[in-house]
Ligand SMILES: Nc1nc2c(ncn2[C@@H]2O[C@H](COP(=O)(O)OP(=O)(O)OP(=O)(O)O)[C@@H](O)[C@H]2O)c(=O)[nH]1
């Protein structure tokens with residue numbers, strides 16, 4: 001399912017799904033990729049899934065193009081004993097979902113710790129979203145999501161409520177980070193092209209100067 005080398009409008013985006021054990025990371029990936037959830041065991045290390053999606057690029061009043069995006073999903077293990085393996089899976093990730101269980105008491109400090117690890121080891125400028133999963137079993141007297149939402153807002157991360165069981169919010173969360181990451185990918189590519197062009201012009205000017213002074 002990797003991008004075809006002859007198609008220049010295909011982009012691969014590495015996306016990592018992180019968070020404590022049992023919050024539903026694997027179930028979210030299964031819902032997004034296969035449209036259904038099956039019983040799963042705790043993840044060992046990480047598992048890998050891919051999904052090809054189409055995204056529209058361009059501005060509303062200008063021409064729009066369709067880009068094929070291959071989302072390479074690394075569903076990591078939440079158990080503490082696998083934590084030391086995180087840097088290996090985070091490397092070069094362009095997008096990330098930090099998942100927590102919205103039906104139980106959660107710790108903003110832990111969410112912040114996942115974010116710090118992503119900032120340390122993922123791609124510079126990784127697009128991170130916060131995901132409160134299991135909203136199907138949230139009750140009115142359950143924990144408030146205000147603290148998680150405030151944290152997300154304070155660090156400029158989008159916040160999604162999801163249920164891997166019902167599918168609510170799942171597409172929005174994965175496609176939301178993918179869209180953000182694609183935009184950054186385009187900006188970085190344009191900046192690289194501009195830098196390369198500036199370097200070519202500088203070398204041309206130097207060559208012209210040398211030629212002029214040697215005759
Ligand atoms: N009610 C409800 N249960 C869920 C949901 N998503 C996952 N679960 C259940 O929560 C448990 C843990 O789900 P997993 O997907 O294995 O969680 P995980 O985050 O991948 O766990 P690790 O692999 O150990 O890190 C399983 O019993 C799932 O069926 C959800 O949206 N709603």
Ligand SMILES: [Mg+2]
Nearest residue numbers: 025026042043
């Ligand atoms: Mg898992």
